Amino acid sequence: MRARVPAWRGLYAILDLPHAGGLEPAAALAGLLGVMEIGPEKAPTIVQLRAKHADAAERGRLARELAPMVRAAGALLIVDDDVEAAMAAADGVHLGQEDMAERTGDRPWTEWLAELRRAAPPGFLIGLSTHTRAQVEHAAGLDVDYIGFGPILRTRSKLAQEPAVGFEELETVCTVSPHPVVAIGGLGAEEALRCARAGAAGAAMIGALVGATEAEVRARATTLATALRHAIDALGQPPSR
Ligand SMILES: Cc1ncc(COP(=O)(O)OP(=O)(O)O)c(N)n1
Numbered sequence: 001m002r003a004r005v006p007a008w009r010g011l012y013a014i015l016d017l018p019h020a021g022g023l024e025p026a027a028a029l030a031g032l033l034g035v036m037e038i039g040p041e042k043a044p045t046i047v048q049l050r051a052k053h054a055d056a057a058e059r060g061r062l063a064r065e066l067a068p069m070v071r072a073a074g075a076l077l078i079v080d081d082d083v084e085a086a087m088a089a090a091d092g093v094h095l096g097q098e099d100m101a102e103r104t105g106d107r108p109w110t111e112w113l114a115e116l117r118r119a120a121p122p123g124f125l126i127g128l129s130t131h132t133r134a135q136v137e138h139a140a141g142l143d144v145d146y147i148g149f150g151p152i153l154r155t156r157s158k159l160a161q162e163p164a165v166g167f168e169e170l171e172t173v174c175t176v177s178p179h180p181v182v183a184i185g186g187l188g189a190e191e192a193l194r195c196a197r198a199g200a201a202g203a204a205m206i207g208a209l210v211g212a213t214e215a216e217v218r219a220r221a222t223t224l225a226t227a228l229r230h231a232i233d234a235l236g237q238p239p240s241r
């Protein structure tokens with residue numbers, strides 16, 4: 001996904017901080033990046049830094065600390081919410097509907113995104129959360145690289161959450177979205193396979209990737225990424241685009 005034609009598919013690992021397993025950010029990240037050992041083309045290449053409780057300075061510091069580890073592993077780092085930290089240190093940003101509304105005010109989203117593209121480095125990725133079909137249709141006219149869609153199921157990792165959308169709705173959205181669809185919310189191994197079958201390009205996870213040690217995180221991430229990769233390969237068809 002470094003180029004703006006996202007052929008990427010697989011596990012989208014979210015490093016949610018503070019880490020629920022109690023690990024330091026670098027240790028949790030090292031666990032997630034262990035999946036690169038199964039080969040970049042067979043592994044998740046995306047890690048998102050989601051640090052909702054950090055202030056801008058701390059998030060920027062975390063992004064700068066973690067980005068070299070992610071790059072050294074051949075993966076990509078996306079920063080949640082924080083355009084400035086993402087542009088300074090990472091490969092992309094993930095924005096939600098509320099993030100966009102706050103950033104754009106009265107301005108059309110297309111105009112603000114065009115400005116972001118001009119300011120951002122080449123290949124900078126922009127992801128947008130969607131929760132309804134109307135939002136997916138709106139996103140279809142926006143210059144974003146992928147959409148998140150969910151929560152597919154209820155999640156324990158986000159307090160204020162939209163209603164769960166389910167797998168049937170995911171399948172419909174995957175057929176109508178011109179952008180790759182990253183499913184999110186309440187996903188584990190079984191659910192991720194259902195997302196792949198529904199046509200999702202990726203499955204994003206927080207809780208399923210939490211462990212009390214780096215080795216435990218690594219084992220979870222590797223198992224999930226491998227299962228997802230096999231399911232996608234078995235489908236033998238491109239994901240939603
Ligand atoms: C891949 C992906 N999809 C959706 C989200 C959620 O973003 P948002 O709706 O802005 O909520 P927060 O994560 O910021 O609380 C995501 N982070 N990643």
Ligand SMILES: Cc1ncsc1CCOP(=O)(O)O
Pocket residue numbers: 150151154155156157158161184185186187204205206207208
């Ligand atoms: C950030 C976010 N946005 C929608 S669901 C969710 C949390 C996903 O976490 P989990 O994989 O633990 O359900």
Ligand SMILES: [Mg+2]
Pocket residue numbers: 080081094095096099
């Ligand atoms: Mg957000």
